[in-house]
Amino acid sequence: MQNRQEIANVSGLDPVWTRIQDEARSMVADEPRLAGLVHASVLNRRNFEDALCYRLGQKLASGEMTEGLVREILIEAHEDDPTLGQAARADAVAVLERDPACHRLIQPLMFFKGFQAVQAYRVAHRLWHRGRVDMAYFLQMRTSEVFGVDIHPGAVIGRGIMIDHAHSIVIGETARVGDNVSMLHSVTLGGTGKEDGVRHPKIGDGVLIGAGAAILGNIEVGHCSRIAAGSVVLVEVPPCKTVAGVPARIVGEAGCDQPAQSMNHLLMERSTLDE
Structure with a gap:
């Protein structure tokens, strides 16, 4: 299993993450009132996986489970299975290539609920196959409540998925x-x-x-x-x-x-x- 530092070391060779960081700096310059959100979500994060888990933690947290606990569950899944991050990168690129409303790679990560919902499903699917059925159902429930997207954690979904509007x-x-x-x-x-x-x-x-x-x-x-x-x-x-x-x-x-x-x-x- 890769630990967090090992995953972070890959980020220097990660063109998706490098581009998202560059776009984050441009976003801050263009819209300073988003600076706090962008720094917390992207510029202060170690790598793409860390940013993705942070953003999903923000969206999926509720009175039933804190943001920190949701983020911990997401990070553990990504550390256990690096293919989750690889699939998320393929999905982000697919959105950029196919959605004419998407002009930057940072947009799916920050704003597009179709992309975010699929990444939440991917973690739920991982938990499902690890025997953590109840936690998988919890993530399915929160994904449905927050994004209006109901994907059973037992379903199998490939890479390069684009769900527009969602x-x-x-x-x-x-x-x-x-x-x-x-x-x-x-x-x-x-x-x-x-x-x-x-x-x-x-x-x-x-x-x-x-x-x-x-x-x-x-x-x-x-x-x-x-x-x-x-x-x-x-x-x-x-x-x-x-x-x-x-x-x-x-x-x-x-x-x-x-x-x-x-x-x-x-x-x-x-x-x-x-x-």
């Missing part, structure tokens, strides 16, 4: 989400009844899920596919296809190699719509 996201216990997936608000990855066992969707790599889409049941959504906004998906989706409707049907190809990165939600070209 209102009313629900991801069930046996759901699986691949790498480099993008989704918008009000997405549900849910079950279809009271059955036990594996009962939630499996989302492939590079999938784009539009706002308000519901993907229900133990079905697979193939890699690099697109789920149109408002769709209800009840059957498997082949790779590299676009589905739309209630219930969803295949309406065409995905339109590009990486729909989750292009973030193109149009079902047809504008010229076709205008005809």
